[in-house]
Amino acid sequence: MDRKILTIDDSKMVRMIVEKTFAPYNCIVTAASDGSEGVEAALRDKPDIIFMDITMPVMTGLEALAKIRQTPEIAATPVVMLTAESDAQRLGAADALKVAGYISKPFQGDQLVLLTHKLIGLTRKK
Amino acid sequence: MSATPPPIHQLSLWLVSSVHNVFDTMFQLSTEQLPAEEMHLPAGETVAVSIGFVGQVNVEVLIYAPSQAAMQLASIVLEMPAAELDQPTVGDVMGELGNMVVGAVKSNVSDLGLDCTMTIPSVSFVSECRTPLHTADSSTTLGFEFHGGKCLIKLVLKPAA
């Protein structure tokens, strides 16, 4: 069965890299460009995993993560932070909101695939 | 209590190492740092990115790259022919490049116990690069060369708001 992956990032470049990275796998990638749109997309699409940026307009990634954790239908979704900020304070804030992983930008597609496979399992398209 | 920001020299060391890391990881390009005074960006359309962080330390970073070089970077990272890239997409790539470069500097500053928040990159296309290339207590300009292009990065340490 196709895995559903949601990328939430204000950069089109990052959303495109996530889409390309998972193209060889049995996945459906959807995208949102800020935290608020991201929470809506999560409620609508019920993704198996979310890649979340921190610095975004309208609603930051940490605010969106808090909202997801408070929303029963999506509260248990694994969320991986994909962000240029890797200081102890941000890591701690994300940890407190039960992140499933943390990938620092700059990043390579392989890192996303490895972590996704570990968390939810991935299969290659035939 | 007012916090003491790291000196401009330390900020610029973090910035240089971050530039090398971002170009290497995202674009598979090695970068060479050159004295900014000796580096002249080619005349013509230039992408200008402004990005930074605010809080107990306030930093603005301005990145200037010729549009041609920016298009080449976008083409590498998005695996798309340059001819298929529109201006907003190229601008987005340069804005996110700035976010990654400055994010590492911000993380180092935060790890000193100084609370700051990243700003959203603002990107514009200007007819040419006009930035004064001086180094002072509060600002410095760095030049970088990579395969097929050059960029200038100005780091400005601003007084606390």
Ligand SMILES: [Mg+2]
């Ligand atoms: Mg962002």
